[in-house]
Amino acid sequence: MEQRTTAVVIIIILIIGMGAVIFLGPMLFPAPAKVAIILGTGGxxxxxxxxxxxxxxxxxxxxxxxNFDYAEPDQISEFEGYLRDYAAAGTYEIIICGSFDQSDALTAVAADYPNQTFAIIDNVVVAPNVRSCVFQEHQGSALVGALAGLMTQTDKVGFIGGEDMWLIHRFAAGYVWGANYTNPGVNFTVQYTNSWIDTAVGQNLADAMHASDVDIIYAAAGRSGLGAWTATRNKISAATNTTNLWMIGVDSPQMWFGTSSYDDPTAAAAPTFALTSMLKRVDVACFDAIKDTHDGTLNSTTGTIETYNLSNNGLGWEINGLQPFSNLTETYTLVEYDPPLLELPQSWITQINNLKAAIIAGTVTVPDTIYWT
Incomplete structure (x- = not known):
């Protein structure tokens, strides 16, 4: 009888214990915090x-x-739906909008969820629960434009933008200004794909530029810009080609993409037809927003605007070749290729770094909007 009583007591204790674990489990073993990210169209x-x-x-x-969840919208019309779904879940420490054209959707959703923290990259949304991360792209674009001015053999450089609007104008203005800084009077062509996901349009625009003797193209057009790389690769491979053609990458390190191993950055080796890339550290902006939320230093009661530029290494230019963001080291620093993918004259590197220093010091001012007619 005593043994049976003991067994019953043990069973009751186990049942109570299991119930406590079920009830207190979320408090004792909380799920890892999560972040939600809505990437720009094209994903x-x-x-x-x-x-x-x-x-x-x-x-x-x-x-x-x-941990993080992420969405890859195909259309601008999908932004608000993803935002509302993530906000309604109530399980995300911060929701990050990864493109300028999410501002309207974020303005509406942030007002409806005042206790949810948000961030947006590449635009400003004035709301107490939103961090806005903006870049001075014209500064970085001036550096790669200056290199284009030094390198061009035809005195004709080209720019392909994803849309004819204020953000892309900053890229174009800085690039054209930089090319004229080192090569006064250089000819330039500026065109727009009016799409961020149409590689065929980017390829056609680049083909037309090559036909008019443009030998260096800077493309800031998302996935559409990849078409310009294809056009340049095909033109260089053509038996009839006699011109040295170059591409300039944007946002991420892309010099490896101009090598024969453009499908495998770990195997990339010289030569490359990529002259440089304008580095826009959106990875840092995204990480900073998450880390500041994690550390409790992101001021979600007044909203903040974080500006990234040359002075805080939010922008830069790729020299000699860097592996892409997907190949960052464990310390999340960019890795140089050894040997370099392209060796520029040291005098050019010095000239452009001097320009960079002058921009940071404020002794040189780069226009941030279209200044020609």
Whole structure:
């Protein structure tokens, strides 16, 4: 009888214990904090902006232990739906909008969810619960434009933008200004794909530029810009080609993309037809927003605007070749190729770094909007 009583007591204790674990489990073993990210249209695989944003989230997961979910909208009309779904879930420490054209959707959703923290990259949303991350792209674009001015053999450089609007004008203005800084009077052509995902349009625009003797193209057009790389690769491979053609990458390190191993950055080796890349550290902006939320230093009661430029290494230019964001080291620093993918004259590097120093010091001012007619 005593043994039976003891067994019953043990069973009751186990039942109570299991119930306590079930009831207190979430408090004793909380689920890892999560972040939600809505990438720009086109999603991952652009080798540029979206991939950079994603890399920032991967870094946060590795360093902070915060998991993340992400969406890859195909259309602008999908932004608000994803935002509302993530906000309504109530399980995300911060929701990050990874493109300028999410501002309207974020303005509406942030007002409806005042206790949810948000961030947006590449635009400003004035709301107490939103961090806005903006870049002075004209500064970085001036550096790669200056290199284009030194390198061009035809005195004709080209720019392909994703849309004829204020943000892309900053890229174009800085690039054209920089080319004229080192090569006064250089000819330039500026065209727009009016799409961020149409590689065929980017390829056609580049083909037309090559036909008019443009020998260097800077493309800031998302996935559409990859078409310009294809056009340049095809033109260089043509038996009739006698011109040295160059591409300039954008946002992420892209010099490896101009090598014969453009499908495998780990195997990339010289030569490359990529002259440089304008580095826009969207990975850092994404990581900073997550880390500041994690550390409790992101001021979500007044809203903040974080500006990234040459002075804080939010922008830069790729020299000699860097592996892409997907190949960051464990310390999340960019890795140089050894040997370099392209060796520039040291005098050119010095000249452009001097320009960089002058921009940071404020002794040189780069226009941030279209200044020609």
């Amino acid at each position: 991952r695989g652009d080798l540029s902006f979206n991939d950079g944003t994603y890399a920032g989230a991967v870094r946060a997961r590795a360093e902070l232990g915060w």
